[in-house]
Amino acid sequence: MRTNRMTTIVAILTTAFTLTCVGVFLLLYVNLQHAAGWLQEDVKIMVYLEDRLSRDGRLQLELMLKSDHMVAGVLYISKEQALTEFRTQFPADSHLLEGLGENPLPASFVVTLAPSFRSPEGMKEWVEQVQTMGGVEKVDYNQQWISLLAEFIGYIELAAIGVGVLLSAAAVTIIGNTIRLTLFARREEIEILRSIGATGTFIRVPYFLEGAVLGACGSAVSLGILKVGFELFRQQVQFISRFSELKGLISFFPLSVCLGLILAGMVLGFTGSVVSLLRVGDGRV
Amino acid sequence: MDAMIQLIHVSKWYDRRPALSDVMIEIEKGEFVLLMGPSGSGKSTILRMLIGEERPDEGQLFVQGKNVTKLKRSEIPYLRRKVGSVFQDFRLLPKKSVFDNVALPLIVQGVSEKDIRRKVTEALRAVGVEHKRDLSPSSLSTGEQQRVCIARAIVNGPVILLADEPTGNLDSELTGEIIELFKLINARGTTVVVATHNHHVRHQVNCRVISLMQGVVLPERAMPERVGV
Numbered sequence: 001m002r003t004n005r006m007t008t009i010v011a012i013l014t015t016a017f018t019l020t021c022v023g024v025f026l027l028l029y030v031n032l033q034h035a036a037g038w039l040q041e042d043v044k045i046m047v048y049l050e051d052r053l054s055r056d057g058r059l060q061l062e063l064m065l066k067s068d069h070m071v072a073g074v075l076y077i078s079k080e081q082a083l084t085e086f087r088t089q090f091p092a093d094s095h096l097l098e099g100l101g102e103n104p105l106p107a108s109f110v111v112t113l114a115p116s117f118r119s120p121e122g123m124k125e126w127v128e129q130v131q132t133m134g135g136v137e138k139v140d141y142n143q144q145w146i147s148l149l150a151e152f153i154g155y156i157e158l159a160a161i162g163v164g165v166l167l168s169a170a171a172v173t174i175i176g177n178t179i180r181l182t183l184f185a186r187r188e189e190i191e192i193l194r195s196i197g198a199t200g201t202f203i204r205v206p207y208f209l210e211g212a213v214l215g216a217c218g219s220a221v222s223l224g225i226l227k228v229g230f231e232l233f234r235q236q237v238q239f240i241s242r243f244s245e246l247k248g249l250i251s252f253f254p255l256s257v258c259l260g261l262i263l264a265g266m267v268l269g270f271t272g273s274v275v276s277l278l279r280v281g282d283g284r285v
Numbered sequence: 286m287d288a289m290i291q292l293i294h295v296s297k298w299y300d301r302r303p304a305l306s307d308v309m310i311e312i313e314k315g316e317f318v319l320l321m322g323p324s325g326s327g328k329s330t331i332l333r334m335l336i337g338e339e340r341p342d343e344g345q346l347f348v349q350g351k352n353v354t355k356l357k358r359s360e361i362p363y364l365r366r367k368v369g370s371v372f373q374d375f376r377l378l379p380k381k382s383v384f385d386n387v388a389l390p391l392i393v394q395g396v397s398e399k400d401i402r403r404k405v406t407e408a409l410r411a412v413g414v415e416h417k418r419d420l421s422p423s424s425l426s427t428g429e430q431q432r433v434c435i436a437r438a439i440v441n442g443p444v445i446l447l448a449d450e451p452t453g454n455l456d457s458e459l460t461g462e463i464i465e466l467f468k469l470i471n472a473r474g475t476t477v478v479v480a481t482h483n484h485h486v487r488h489q490v491n492c493r494v495i496s497l498m499q500g501v502v503l504p505e506r507a508m509p510e511r512v513g514v
Contacts, residue, residue, distance in 0.1 A: 192378060197363065200358075202393050
């Protein structure tokens with residue numbers, strides 16, 4: 001590696017930039033997955049009640065909901081509470097309701113489903129079932145939004161896989177070419193080693209190791225670039241007040257994933273040198 | 286006498302041109318043989334075949350009773366460990382010291398450091414360049430570089446020593462010194478085969494001469510008494 005210092009540095013940097021592109025997608029995917037999980041946990045189903053539902057009818061319905069094994073929590077919001085909340089959340093628009101005289105907002109139950117039933121399919125099934133119950137005016141939840149998010153994450157996952165495969169192949173080629181250059185520079189040395197009885201393994205192993213080290217270094221540098229970029233992004237997010245909550249939500253790769261990425265870089269580098277030795281050596285090295 | 290090297294009806298073609306034609310050679314254990322002939326006569330082809338670098342297109346080739354033509358690729362390094370090679374261009378690694386260059390065949394065989402030190406010192410002493418052990422090959426004279434190359438070839442005690450035009454880069458005085466060295470190595474029991482086109486060499490050593498011309502072995506004109514047997 002010392003003999004071709006410049007080639008080695010260029011190979012590490014090129015591999016690092018290539019793996020950084022993969023890392024950006026991976027980071028986006030990991031954070032969206034995290035956000036989707038967090039949003040799914042926070043999903044509430046609004047069960048709006050008919051205005052004519054009696055107090056007994058409402059209590060009976062509440063009991064039925066609470067005894068449902070799919071339900072984790074039920075919170076009753078009366079018409080008055082709904083009005084107060086509206087006024088708190090939308091103070092500028094509260095005058096809109098004043099002209100109507102009677103409170104137009106319905107009473108409702110805010111239902112949280114048990115974690116195992118929070119999938120879009122689970123929620124849809126439960127909602128369809130509740131909608132048929134007596135006294136229920138309407139059931140509302142952000143199903144479309146959740147489905148869209150799931151779909152979007154699916155696309156990101158596909159893109160991450162596609163870009164990952166493509167750029168991993170590029171990394172293998174880059175490292176392979178570096179090893180080929182090294183082999184070319186050392187062809188006389190290899191020839192001498194062969195003539196004195198060195199086995200193919202004895203000659204190849206240092207190049208395999210060199211490829212693996214190149215890959216690991218490239219991967220480590222790419223993680224450094226990603227970390228710096230990530231911290232800069234997080235700082236920017238902090239300054240924009242409407243996204244400031246995002247700061248706590250987004251996170252960098254955990255240590256295990258970082259180590260996994262370095263290992264992946266090693267495997268890519270090793271593969272690159274194997275491919276290069278098979279092609280250049282043509283079975284002779 | 287045991288045959289150390291046998292070429293039986295060996296032929297080789299390069300681009301349909303014959304490099305060797307029906308060559309029959311037998312070299313006995315401990316023998317000193319000169320392979321003589323002009324450039325392109327097939328001397329180097331025979332040496333390359335003996336270390337498994339080339340395969341004959343026809344015929345059989347035996348080294349110490351082992352059929353080299355049937356060796357697997359993975360077995361060839363082990364053949365080369367029994368056959369030391371000396372080259373006209375020395376083939377020394379310029380970035381390594383004399384000691385490290387000579388140690389290479391032992392390193393590839395996984396010999397312990399202690400044994401490497403002992404064997405390399407013995408080999409360098411045998412060729413008379415022990416005092417140059419820490420120098421770079423490029424700082425040595427051509428004669429000294431060839432001595433280092435010979436030390437590397439004999440350091441692991443090969444049964445055969447092959448030399449391809451070993452005196453090609455040397456003047457007549459140094460040629461004499463190198464041939465004397467080969468005689469000494471041969472006297473210790475190593476079979477020595479020297480390929481050369483230098484007719485002065487044949488006057489410096491009293492041994493069997495195999496003459497080649499356009500890939501054909503010429504009939505032996507004389508059988509001088511052998512050295513070292």
